[in-house]
Amino acid sequence: MLFSTAWLSRYVELPESTRTLTDLLTSCGLVVDQVDEVRNDTVLDLDVASNRVDAMNHFGVAREIATARREPLRPPDSSVDETPGCAAADLATIEIDDPQGCARFVARVIRDIEVGPSPAWMSELLEVIGLRPINNVVDITNFVMWELGHPLHAYDLDLLAGNKIVVRRALPGEALQTLDGTSRSLTADDLVIADADRAIGLAGVMGGANTEIQAGSTNVLLEGAWFDPQLVRNSAQRLGMHTDASHRFERTLAIDGMVAAVDRAAALIAELAGGEICQGRLDEKDQLPEPVSLSLRSSRVEKLLGVDIPEGDIRNILERLGFEVEGASASFLVTVPRHRSDISREEDLVEEVARHYGYERLPNTLPALRAPEESGDPMVLAERRLKQVCVAAGYREALTPSLGRDEDQAAFLRADDAPVSIANPISKALGFLRARLSPGLLTVVAHNVNRGQQDVRLFEIGNRFTQPSEGNGAIERKALALIICGPGQVAHWGESNRAPDLFDLKGTLEAVARRMGWPAWQWRAGTQPGLEDGCSAELLLEGEVQGWAGRISAEVAERFGLALPVWGAEIDVEEQLARPARELRYSPLSRFPGGVRDVSLQLAESVSFDHIEAAVTSREDVSLAGFELVDVYQGDDIPSGQRSLTLRFTYRRDDRTLTAEEIDSAHQAVTSHLLDEFGGKQR
Amino acid sequence: MGATEGEVPSVDQGQTADGDPLAIIQQLQQQFEVEAESISDEAELAELRARYLGRKRGALTAVFDRMRSLPGELRAQVGKQANQARQLLTRRLDEISSALAEGRDKRCDLDVSLPGRTVHLGSLHPITLALQEIESVFTRMGYEVVEGPEVETDWYNFEALNIPKEHPARDIQDTLYLGGEWLLRTHTSPVQIRTMQRRQPPLAIIVPGRVYRRDTPDATHTPSFVQCEGLVVGPDITMTDLKGTLDHFAKALFGHETRTRFRPGYFPFTEPSAEMDATCPACAGNGCRVCKGSGWVEMLGSGMVHPAVFEAVGYDPQTVQGFAFGMGVDRIAAVRYGIDDIRTLYENDIRFLKQFAT
């Protein structure tokens, strides 16, 4: 919002330097976004907070400056020289049909004016703040709005059917051509100003073309009213009309601000356009509400701010801002001026005092906090550890947007997963909340591959959203996604690449479960939407599917513009993250040496490693300390449908050294067990 | 680097020296051992063999040659010793030979300037790094980290925060709705409401998480971004505490020389409200492109919690008070790391991510 310093200086002594002025305005909450020299004036672009409609005009800003500088404030002259022998009440009547929508309507009549250009001083002031001068009468209404803050409107009285103003809701099918030349279709939600026959203005937003002041107009009806902020907001929004007037009416103007504004404008019209001001101010209103009175305890000021501000300072600040202060500091009785519709509680007054006492004068202290009861949300801590494990496993963290396209999500969704749509999306491409993280990661992979960076190894942890089976809202759960692709990262100039595959993902996820102290996922071959059949697995916990891993199907990869094989995994980890952190506990180490024996078994392919693992772990042999798979072999010497697995067993006891014979015999027993259970033969 | 020729004692020299052939043999053996120690390749070994056992000039061969002229008894004795010496030397030469053969396989002659084997470490996203820095400043001061849902109800996101239905801040332009009372939270403040409902003061929490605004993506806006808010509630928490805490935070994050500026602001859920600017970390407050010449960057919004918010969660605003603050982590990361387009953060270009491998 633009303000002219020349204009401001009409009401208050300004500091010598612009820098001092901008610092001063910033420190009382009116941030100066920009300073421009225009003609001989300095124009400030102020960021006025939306609740400070009182400061959206030059006099209001001058009031802040005067308070901050403890300088006198000089209000503009609103005294009116009425002409005897002509009464406004005889020339026009005001009728309010919707008192909720229009709580007050003030008008004056000025006769025998001459419409012409504004004097240079006024045109210049308007121009430097970006307004286009039109004619003296219209310019005066704009000038007064930017001077005192209350929007005004001037009608050509001779064009008012029935010399009558009616404030009412628009009729069905009613239309109005507004001053900008656009014809507007109105509804019963719009408040209009009408004459006896038709709408002549959209209340609080814009006047109508049918009663516009133009060259030749001689009699003026000047309007200053109070319209319901919500009604003005709704009309302005529905019709897409954001005007200087609606901006102010939407923010709750003072119920008495139009009186001085209408008088000031009438006086200016008489001065600059000739004419005579008829006697009497038309003022249609119900009983006005009492001004707000609040008590302000200086103890409360001290308690909230942490400093003791002298009683005299408190009183001085508030009075300069227009508050009436009575009583003593134990509990001041403060009457809020009507232009401060933002003030309704004691704390609001504390802010006024603090603003003009100066935030910079408050000392910096640290509160005495007690040690927290909880060390933090366990899920937050677990998520942080999970990220560290993924980083240690060589994955880079990606953060991808939560909003995306339905089609991108659909490829990975099962029939019973419905993504959550946005009712008022920014665009179609941002119409859905993610139900899976993988589409976002695939977009990232494509971004990188397209830039020649084919080796991608990423993870993301974030919320996924699906529709609940009934009702609105969303089911929101944390998931972990991994993605890898590329020819394989070369570790050393002497070695060759190895392209990543499912077992990279599996190894990572096994390490994740171990490190996090989570139970290991069971891996089961299965088909998954978005994955290549035969190259994908379901991950289960206690029989429940938690996620999947596998190769992204060629169709889905192509959808993201990817031609190379991409491997991904995505798992719901909501419950895992909520598990209590694993307790670290020492278990004594055996002091006795052990022995290692390998065995190669030729088994049917249908014997999965899971089965072998289960058979080995089921053995109650205290000397069997561990086992691992060291080789899987299928060659010419192995019949088709079979494979050779080489297993390495470690034997050790905690209480004594095993003899070679004992180890051999234990090894023989495991071997026989496996052959008995799965058939096949030892190689 | 074997011994140079000529240093090998000869029988002639020996004879001249003390004339005892037995002593010469002993001396030859000792000398041989010394020289054998420094043999490092096959050529040196051949040279050594030739010098002691060579048919023409071998030092021990010479002993045999001279032996014939010795008296019978001494000749037998010397012959026996010389034979033993020859066997010993031959065996030692064979040993050295096989040791050399073995050593050829183990020999170290690395070009140590070649690059090392790459360790493929992962990395955290810069937003996570910035958030962890922020969290750690506050947890060191005794704050807990708390999270909550991204999909919220109107009441938690607006109503409880003193933003009634007709308030301009609820503009449909700013909020993404799901239908019914549900919306995507526009700030993480609902988590503060939930925490206050669940627990009694005193409280000191920070609340990170994704929030949503109905903003078209550009260099400074993305429709979802990460925010971190904080809340302190107790019987005596004051505005000076707010200032001290946030000034400390700015210094901890951007460096001790950072200065802060508090100016009045407007948020429906705080009163008094304050915006905090910090001296621009890019130019130390002298004015640059990052701070548009002002020397200041907007860092966070804050204020004393509005009594209506305490009333909404069932706290008595006459007996408890506190402060709250909120900042965009994306923005903090951008300022902290000098990123000029926020969208870069969500592209996840590997070259970009690599720069944050810590």
Ligand SMILES: [Zn+2]
């Ligand atoms: Zn700067």
